[in-house]
Amino acid sequence: MLKIGELASLAGVSRDTLRFYEKHGLIIPSQRTESGYRLYSNIDVERISFIVSAKEVGFTLNEIHQLLELEVTKDKKSCQDVKEFVDNKITIVNQRLLEIEKIKHSLQTLSDACCGGDEPATQCTILGALNEQAR
């Protein structure tokens, strides 16, 4: 059994983060000492590793919550369920990707139209474009 600081350094997160995850129901230590210290088991170690891995591939804490439920009840869930979950996330990520690409292109268009010279920016096409009333 590990104390919070030990698990924290093992998992590469802060003690505060562990307590934060606990508050949000992601990882609850299997035990407490008499004096109230959190004690984490091997299963808890696996769980935090799951959380960290899931974070790394872009899941939000909320989504990780749902993933953990899939994980825990995996004998009652099918591969289809899990794959669907991931595919939904891919759809969301894709939308975000398109948005950001659109933004990038808008910015690029603004940048390309500006001469970038030394003269005062009174006629700058960037400021001009942002000032445009009509749309």
Next chain:
Amino acid sequence: MLKIGELASLAGVSRDTLRFYEKHGLIIPSQRTESGYRLYSNIDVERISFIVSAKEVGFTLNEIHQLLELEVTKDKKSCQDVKEFVDNKITIVNQRLLEIEKIKHSLQTLSDACCGGDEPATQCTILGALNEQAR
């Protein structure tokens, strides 16, 4: 001169948003009535239009703050300054783009490895990969 509700519907934002922008120094009405109602001038209308346009191309309110300073002091700034600002933002956006692409590919890899079948997810490669300790 427009009252807050008039400017709000003209600009396509809420009254609350206008007050929020004011609190953050983005747009301060030129005048107030005796009873304290905000009154917005033509210049204010242009300013909110600038803000809305800048938001649409992906600038944060903080960046819009800086952009507005460029706008206001544009006779003392060069096209180079403005273009640099936009190019810095493009760099930031690009980094975000790469991050999200990485996430997308990770998720795609996870998804591709899962059979998506009807059988229980006890052996699901997705859950397995997220559970992996070593990295």
Next chain:
DNA sequence: CTTGACTCTAGACTATACTCCAAGGTTTAT
């Protein structure tokens, strides 16, 4: 037996961008 390292809780604070609410004052229309 005391010092330092560690832990506990509750709650405040960060950043981003609003949105909503309460309680009251003002304007406009009927």
Next chain:
DNA sequence: ATAAACCTTGGAGTATAGTCTAGAGTCAAG
């Protein structure tokens, strides 16, 4: 004259993901 519509302020709440602090308790070593 009165109700509806609009305005004011300050402050709380939303979502995301923590970080930090204060004040107090615990534990191991010298």
